Amino acid sequence: MLCTKCGKREAVYHRRYSGESLCSRCFLQSVEERVKRTINQYGMFEPKDRIAVAVSGGKDSLTLLQILYKIEQKFPKSELIAITIDEGIGDYRREAIKLVGQLCNRLGVEHHVYTFREIYGYTLDDVVEAGGVEFKPCSYCGVLRRRALNFAARELGATKLAVAHTLDDEAQTIIMNLLRGDPLRLARLKPVSDFVHPRLVRRVKPLCMVPEAETALYAYLARLPYTNRQCPYAHKALRNEVRIFLNRLEFKHPSTKFTIYKAFERIRPAIEATIGEVKLNECKICGEPTPGEICQACKLLNKITNHQ
Amino acid sequence: MLCTKCGKREAVYHRRYSGESLCSRCFLQSVEERVKRTINQYGMFEPKDRIAVAVSGGKDSLTLLQILYKIEQKFPKSELIAITIDEGIGDYRREAIKLVGQLCNRLGVEHHVYTFREIYGYTLDDVVEAGGVEFKPCSYCGVLRRRALNFAARELGATKLAVAHTLDDEAQTIIMNLLRGDPLRLARLKPVSDFVHPRLVRRVKPLCMVPEAETALYAYLARLPYTNRQCPYAHKALRNEVRIFLNRLEFKHPSTKFTIYKAFERIRPAIEATIGEVKLNECKICGEPTPGEICQACKLLNKITNHQ
Numbered sequence: 001m002l003c004t005k006c007g008k009r010e011a012v013y014h015r016r017y018s019g020e021s022l023c024s025r026c027f028l029q030s031v032e033e034r035v036k037r038t039i040n041q042y043g044m045f046e047p048k049d050r051i052a053v054a055v056s057g058g059k060d061s062l063t064l065l066q067i068l069y070k071i072e073q074k075f076p077k078s079e080l081i082a083i084t085i086d087e088g089i090g091d092y093r094r095e096a097i098k099l100v101g102q103l104c105n106r107l108g109v110e111h112h113v114y115t116f117r118e119i120y121g122y123t124l125d126d127v128v129e130a131g132g133v134e135f136k137p138c139s140y141c142g143v144l145r146r147r148a149l150n151f152a153a154r155e156l157g158a159t160k161l162a163v164a165h166t167l168d169d170e171a172q173t174i175i176m177n178l179l180r181g182d183p184l185r186l187a188r189l190k191p192v193s194d195f196v197h198p199r200l201v202r203r204v205k206p207l208c209m210v211p212e213a214e215t216a217l218y219a220y221l222a223r224l225p226y227t228n229r230q231c232p233y234a235h236k237a238l239r240n241e242v243r244i245f246l247n248r249l250e251f252k253h254p255s256t257k258f259t260i261y262k263a264f265e266r267i268r269p270a271i272e273a274t275i276g277e278v279k280l281n282e283c284k285i286c287g288e289p290t291p292g293e294i295c296q297a298c299k300l301l302n303k304i305t306n307h308q
Numbered sequence: 309m310l311c312t313k314c315g316k317r318e319a320v321y322h323r324r325y326s327g328e329s330l331c332s333r334c335f336l337q338s339v340e341e342r343v344k345r346t347i348n349q350y351g352m353f354e355p356k357d358r359i360a361v362a363v364s365g366g367k368d369s370l371t372l373l374q375i376l377y378k379i380e381q382k383f384p385k386s387e388l389i390a391i392t393i394d395e396g397i398g399d400y401r402r403e404a405i406k407l408v409g410q411l412c413n414r415l416g417v418e419h420h421v422y423t424f425r426e427i428y429g430y431t432l433d434d435v436v437e438a439g440g441v442e443f444k445p446c447s448y449c450g451v452l453r454r455r456a457l458n459f460a461a462r463e464l465g466a467t468k469l470a471v472a473h474t475l476d477d478e479a480q481t482i483i484m485n486l487l488r489g490d491p492l493r494l495a496r497l498k499p500v501s502d503f504v505h506p507r508l509v510r511r512v513k514p515l516c517m518v519p520e521a522e523t524a525l526y527a528y529l530a531r532l533p534y535t536n537r538q539c540p541y542a543h544k545a546l547r548n549e550v551r552i553f554l555n556r557l558e559f560k561h562p563s564t565k566f567t568i569y570k571a572f573e574r575i576r577p578a579i580e581a582t583i584g585e586v587k588l589n590e591c592k593i594c595g596e597p598t599p600g601e602i603c604q605a606c607k608l609l610n611k612i613t614n615h616q
């Protein structure tokens with residue numbers, strides 16, 4: 001079957017939600033176009049931005065790095081750097097760090113690795129060992145990684161921090177917050193974070209309109225050296241159930257994930273109005289920005305210290 | 309194992325979301341108490357209400373009728389009547405109508421049967437026959453049944469219309485509206501409808517805090533003569549998928565359905581504020597209340613007439 005876009009080359013992908021069948025070249029182009037449109041629509045970047053890309057080494061983040069690299073070629077005053085956080089989970093990140101290094105080398109992009117051990121004095125394995133069953137590694141990791149990324153981006157002089165959350169991640173988070181009874185948290189789920197603080201590097205999500213299946217195919221067709229290795233602590237709980245549910249629905253009713261995301265965008269202003277403006281303070285322990293008095297990371301780290 | 313409430317009788321039900329194990333008598337009582345609390349919390353009834361109960365003959369609606377009957381015993385100025393709508397789906401309602409009649413007889417409650425054919429001139433089978441694949445029987449049935457119930461309740465002089473939507477129905481509807489991209493519709497999902505119009509009998513949902521598993525057990529333990537017959541058009545689409553998903557989650561994380569409902573209650577005011585007050589007009593064709601110019605039922609009925 002021929003590509004429905006160029007009509008010349010053999011199609012390799014049937015995009016069920018649009019009805020298109022695409023050849024490799026047209027598919028890659030269409031994902032890049034989608035990311036460009038998302039960046040423009042939400043005003044994610046300015047011409048002189050120094051953009052830190054959070055690159056774990058998985059398909060999503062390598063795809064993000066590659067696409068931003070292509071786009072930024074046209075903005076000679078902008079800069080791109082890559083940050084990888086090594087959480088300290090056995091040798092889990094070893095291969096990934098090597099592969100990210102290779103791609104960065106090929107693209108001529110600086111690559112910086114930061115470790116939980118340097119930043120916090122603990123690896124994630126230490127946290128798990130100290131905490132036993134009651135410490136949920138994924139909750140710790142999420143909070144600590146988010147703060148580590150902001151710390152690294154700021155230290156490296158970045159003006160934006162790009163993360164590789166896909167449409168799937170966002171749709172899952174929307175459903176999960178409802179299931180957890182915490183819908184007001186969703187006010188934060190934005191393509192461009194609107195928290196403002198001198199110590200906070202603004203986070204943007206250029207892949208928020210790209211389904212995960214398409215970042216995987218992009219990484220494969222663009223021959224990106226991504227790793228498929230699963231984190232040994234990968235939570236088998238709620239997010240995984242929601243993922244399976246949404247994938248099954250998407251299969252039967254293509255474009256469900258887009259629909260959820262857009263539905264949520266329609267009610268977000270109402271949720272934001274309910275919450276009002278969130279003012280950020282500086283954490284009394286570490287000085288990092290937080291809506292409360294003590295930041296989430298310090299609260300968790302205190303728990304470990306007290307536990308030992 | 310003994311009942312954790314009375315400590316005397318053998319437990320027949322383990323309520324996972326609360327940790328209680330209940331004997332038959334304590335279980336029945338606890339469901340009745342929950343319904344009473346819901347009625348009080350939302351101010352569903354006044355002492356002189358003439359309450360029409362929509363009774364299809366399934367476990368939910370017979371449980372509702374039985375519990376309201378018990379509660380209303382203490383309000384001698386209130387009245388209870390039962391309405392069954394016969395949609396005209398083969399002989400699907402025949403057994404149900406007989407069983408509802410039996411229970412009403414036993415309780416001394418008037419029972420009135422209204423048919424789609426009388427009210428609209430069409431049975432649901434006619435709709436399906438006229439429409440072919442593109443007519444979704446469940447959408448038609450939902451709209452026409454809702455209007456038929458209001459018509460019947462009004463004609464019978466009722467001041468309230470009680471429907472047997474359970475916690476499961478409400479949680480499913482919340483998720484479905486997100487999946488369909490129509491979250492603003494959720495403003496309507498209230499325990500007490502706040503649409504006001506002289507031709508509209510106010511709808512209330514006394515079972516909105518009772519999980520479906522518990523209405524089933526209630527009907528069984530209270531020996532209500534309910535029917536388990538499934539509608540032959542029962543949609544196998546979205547609602548069913550959402551039901552399976554939520555039941556699986558509820559099994560793994562007990563009380564998920566309550567959490568969703570409460571999460572939604574927290575954002576509903578924001579959604580309502582977005583929409584503003586909805587003013588009801590009278591449909592230009594049938595005179596029934598509608599937010600637009602032509603009511604949903606007349607639009608659908610027109611489609612059939614034009615299709616024949």
